[in-house]
Amino acid sequence: MIANFKQDFPKQSGKNNPCPICSRTKDKDCKWNDSAILCHSYTNGEGNLPGYEYKGVSKNGGNWGIYSLAQEKKAVRSKSKKDYYYSDRDGNSLIKVTRVDDGQGRKQFYQSHWDGKTWVTGLTDEIKKSVPIYHYQKVKEAIANGQLIFWVEGEGVADTLWELGIPATTTLGGSKGYRSYGNYLQDLAGASLVLSPDRDEAGLLYMAVINADFPDVQWCYCFPDSPIWEHIPKNEGADLADWIKDGATATDIMGAVRTKRELKQFKPNDNSNSNVIEHPTATREIYSSEEVSQKIDQLISDGLSGSQLASELADLAVNSRYNQLAVEKIYQAALKEREQVEARQDVGIELEKLINASNSTIDIGQILPAQLSKPINQLATWLNLKPETYLTALLTTTSSLFKVGTRIAVCPATDWEETPQIYAGIVAPSSQKKSPILKAIVTKPLQKLQQQEKEVFKIDKANYEKELQEYNEAKKNNRGSGDNQSSDDKPEEPKLRHYSFTQGTTEGLLRQLQNHSDKGILWNCDELAGLFKGANQYKSGKGDDIEAILSMYDGTPINLLRADETKNISLDGCILSIMGTTQPTVLQSLMKDDTDGNGQWARFCWVKQPLAVCTIPESGKIELTPLLADIYQKVDDLHPTVYRLSAEGWKLFRDEYNRLELKRVETANKSSGLSSCYGKSEGRLARLCLNLHVLWELAGDQVPGEEINAEIVKKAIALNRFYLAQVTSLYSDFHQDSLAPHLLKVIQLSERKGWIKPKDVQLSTTPKQRPTPETVRTWFYELVSLGMGITQGEGRNIQFHYKVDDKVDKVDDKVDKSSTSETIDNTLLQPKVDKVDKVDDFQNLANTNSQNKELVTLLAQVDNPEKTSTSIESSTLSTFPHNQEPVSDVAVDNLSTTPSTFVETSTLSTDESxxxxxxxxxxxxxxxxxxxxxxxxxxxxxxxxxxxxxxxxxxxxxxxxxxxxxxxxxxxxxxxxxxxxxxxxxxxx
Structure with missing residues (x-):
């Protein structure tokens, strides 16, 4: 060490050069350089020099106290997420910059742009060229007022200055992004600028580049008296925000404005006279692991790709302790983490949709008359089944009993009519009491009608045989006289009508419809898989049974020509309803994917019955058969009728139709199957209106009138949205490449079992789709980040518990609710309120329903400040003609979306704490x-x-x-x- 004093410590104490620590001048015993001082007097730390820290004594006998320049150390930010917004020069949303701190000193930035509907990751070249300065409108106003404009590095620093009343701005992309984006000369024309660099080399370089474009500026250096300005670090230096946090006021900052300082920079040691030849790596800059991570984060933020990215990674490998393969792996891992963070907002929104869809329910007491809903609700409660399963079976059965020719004229202007039939299915695990539902609602009541039909058939059969005998005798007697009896006089053999059937062929079905051409029929299949797997079984799989069944959904005329003319089929119309059950895995195997090219699955109303414990009631009995048989008989007795919507009902229907059309187009690129469901739901809405109208009228002992009122339309809309929510949940199983469906399965498993381990999640899936433990752990962490639960333990011992409270700040809480999944609005079924007395009281009451508990985890909030309705070109939509009666603003009667369950109005008073x-x-x-x-x-x-x-x-x-x-x-x-x-x-x- 002594031998290198002259090289390492070129400065020494002397008569005209006192030691900075002890002021020694009598000899040359104290030595120093630009970053360290060896003091011969104060070896135990007695010296005190601002900006320097005592490090101990030297190793060669302790003759010197070592004092080193204090290193720049910024406080580590707590785990957080912060969004900064750039508007365009007209004040419209343009860019969102998101900063994510992991709480351990690492930070990430990513950018997204507003496409008019949502935030989209990344920036287009057009946006990069047009981006203005940060807080453009406020800065322009400050320039007009003659105020100084501080130019800082980072949006957070600029915001801190604005909080003190000091106008400030920055540019997109940080210290290295000034030349990568827009031209700011015009934005700051006429401005009195103050450049305030971060206290590091990167900050000074950033401001030097700006200074080249804006030479006539002033400067402001944070902590202006600090000696660190003479020995600045490469990065992570302090800024004005740190100075403010340390106590600086607006007066301090304005008082520090001055001309540019000439700062002394570090220079490499001059070893030119040395005879030692150094290895090339001895003089190159070696990045620490943290610096490698920071530079990789910057590469990701810059969006480099191709050869440019490969070159940067190769340079980074040369200047680090990692080889190029390791650097590339670190880059790929960091990129994956960044993409996961960037997608978290979308994942949270999608997950919330799936949760709402999976948990959707509807109060059948507001859909059906009380004499039907009350016993059904009680029976469902006893069996711990969803009442909606009974409701669906009831509507489907009812729809099969109308006479052919019954229809609803939806839109006379376009000749749109719908027949009453419904296809429906209950999806539930095996042994989940699906069959008792069909037995109570379908089989037993229709058996009673069928028995009555058989009694009539016996009488008709006996009369036929008597008439046939008389016909044959008369024909025989007349044969000799030459008076041949016309074949038209031959009695027609009666055919037994079937109200429903459980198995059959398409030929047998068509023959039944031909024999009773004015009657409908119900296909009551306990296992829907048998219906679809059994199609074409007698035609070597080459028939068109499925297509025939699907075409019957529309009730259109059927004309089939056979080689044997006696087997020809000619029907002016038909009514076939289908009611069945299946298991989730079976249905998924039948559907195969979410394309649904022919709309086979979109025609069905699906109801998911989750796994639930069924208990046997201690006493009591509910007999639905007489009640339902009476209702069914009344429907069967009705004459063919063309129903129509009332004026108010039409307005509601048209608005809902237009909303469904928007959803159909929006979902087309994401899932063609789901898009098809929205398309088919438009016609199903009309069918629900027809069936509910008839049930309500008959329950009131009235002959159903031709006009369907607005209240029935509201009920049908709510029910239709429920079915759409159910199908949304079903289709989520096909999106295995999406994160949200996996997270939903974790949540559902935890809801049943409480604390769960990765192994529990693995065992709940099929071997083919089984995730690795590491993958499951990432799902746990992602759910915690989304505020959807908590974890305990670490590594292999980690456990997850689903726990979401009403007061949790859900992801993207400000998202336009029209963009969320199908929801069921109970306000549709409530009386209309003309006005609210006090806005404040109304708001307090609204808040009461959502404020229950605190957030269980500390999470970064993801906000979407925009609340924009989705706009789609009208050319892509099918809307009703404008010559129809326009919809008034008040007629919709609260058709906005709300949470997916019918909720009792809060009883808390508005002034309750x-x-x-x-x-x-x-x-x-x-x-x-x-x-x-x-x-x-x-x-x-x-x-x-x-x-x-x-x-x-x-x-x-x-x-x-x-x-x-x-x-x-x-x-x-x-x-x-x-x-x-x-x-x-x-x-x-």
Whole structure:
């Protein structure tokens, strides 16, 4: 070390050169360079020089105290996510910059642009060229007012200055992006600029490039008196925001505005006189692991690709401790993580749609008359089944009983008519009591009608045989006289009418329809798989049975010509309804994918019955057969009728039709099957109107009139949305490449089992689709990030628990609700309120329904500040003619979307303290979580999630039970003191 003093420490104390630490001048014993001082006097740290830190004594006998220049260390940001928005020069949303901090000192930036409907990842070349400065409108106003404009690095710093009342701006892309985007000369024309660089080399370089375009500027250096400005680091230097955080005021900042400083930079040691030949790597810059990560993050943000990206990665490998293959792997892993973070907002929205769809329900008491809904609800409750399954079977059976010729004239202007028949299916696991539903609603009531039909048939058959005998005798007697009896006088043999059948062929079905050409029929198949797998079984799989069944859905005329003319079929119309059941896996194998090219599956109303425990009631009995048989008989007795919508009903129907058309077009590129469902649901809506209208009229002992009122249309709209929500849930199973369906399965498994492990998720899937444990763990973490649950344990021992509260700030809480999945609006079925007395009271009441509990995890919020309705070119939509009666604004009667379940109106008064209710719920909930917490790490996480006050009260609740939590709390005093600060002190011992 002594031998290198002259090279390493060229400066030394002397008569005219005092030591910076001890002011020694009598000899040359104190040495220093630009970054360190060796003081011969103050070897134990007695010296004090601003900007320098005492590091200890030298190793050669302790003759010198070592004082080094303090390193620039920025405080590590807590885990967070922040969005910054750039508008175009007209004030419209243009770009969103998202900063993600992981809480460990690493940060990521990514950009997205607004396409008029949603935020789309990445920027187009056109947007890059046109992007203005940050806060363009506010800056232009400040320029007009003659104010100084501070130019800083980073949107967060600019926002901090605006909070102090100081106009500030920056540019997109950070210190390396100034030349990559728009031209800012015109944006800042006439501005009095103050350049404020970050205290590092990257910050000075950024401002030097700007200074070349704007030479007439002033400068402002954060911490202006700090010696670090003479020894700046390469990056991660302090900025004005750090100075403000340290106590600087607006007056301090404005007082620091000055001309440009000439800053001394580090220079490499001059070893030109040395005889030692250094290896090339000795003089190159070697990046640390953290610096490699930061540079890779910047490469991802810059969007490099192809040869340019390969070149940058190769350079990075040369200047790091990693080989090129390792650097490329790090890049790919970081890119995947970035894409996952960028997609989190979309995943959260999609997951919320799927959860709403999966949990969708509807109050059949508001769909059916009370004399039908009450016994059905009771029976469903006893069997722990969804009442909607009974409702669907009832409507499908009813639809099969109308006379051919019955229809609803939906839109006379386009000659759009719909027949009443419905195809429906119940999707439930095996042994989930599907058959009892069909038995109660379909089989037994129709058996009663069938028995009556058989009695009539016996009489008709006997009369026929008598008439036939008389006919034959008369023909025989007249043969000799030459008076031949006409064949037209021969009696026609009666054919037994069947109300329903469980198995059959297309030929047999057509023959039945031919024999009773004015009657409908129900295909009651306990297993829908048999219907579709059995099609064409007698034609070597080359027939058209499926196509025939699908065409019968429309009820159009049928004309089939056979070689044997006696087997020809000629029908003016037909009514075939289908009611069946199947299992989720079976249905998925039948559907194969989500294309549904012929609309086979879109024709069906699907109801999902989840796995549920069925209990036997202690007593009581509900006999639906007499009631339903009476209703069915009344429907069967009706004459063919053409129904129509009332004026108000038509307005509601037309608005809903147009909404469904938008959804059909929106989903076309995502899922052709789902798009087809929206298309078919338009006609199904009319059929539901017809069937519900007749049921309500007959339940009131009235002959159904031809006009269908608006209240029936509202019920039909709500029910139709329920069916669409169900099919949305079904189609999610096909999107295995999408993250949201996998997350939904994790949630559903946790709902049933509580805490789950990766192994539980693996065993719940088929071997072919079974994910790896690592994949499942990433799903757990993603759900936690979305606010959909909590975890405990780590690595192989991690467990997940689904826990979402009403008050959770869901992802993209501000998203236009019209873009979410199908929802069922109970306001459709409520009386219309003409006005609200007080806006504040109305808002408070609305908030009451959503504010229940605190967020269980600390998450970065993802906001979409835009609330924009989706616009699609009218040329792609099928809308009703404009010559129809226009819809008034008030006639829709609250057709906006709401949560997917019918919810009782809140009974809380508007002035009741919501915070009190929230707090008590939070404490109880937190106590529930704490009761199963068994480690210090897990408890620390819970405290961070719920907050100090809530956890304090929750632990007090558990204290009497002497739960394991109380014991764990004591360990926090030692293990978590530094981590929790003063938070642990408020917990009871």
């Amino acid at each position: 919501l915070s009190t209710v929230t707090s008590s719920n939070e404490v109880a909930e937190c106590a529930e979580v704490l009761a199963v917490t068994e480690s210090v790490e897990a408890l620390s996480e819970v405290i961070n999630q719920y907050g100090r006050k809530i956890c304090t009260q929750a632990v007090k609740l558990l204290d009497e039970k002497q739960s394991c939590v109380v014991k764990v709390v004591k360990k926090l005093q030692v293990k978590l003191k530094k981590q929790l600060g003063d938070r642990y002190q408020d917990l009871p011992a």
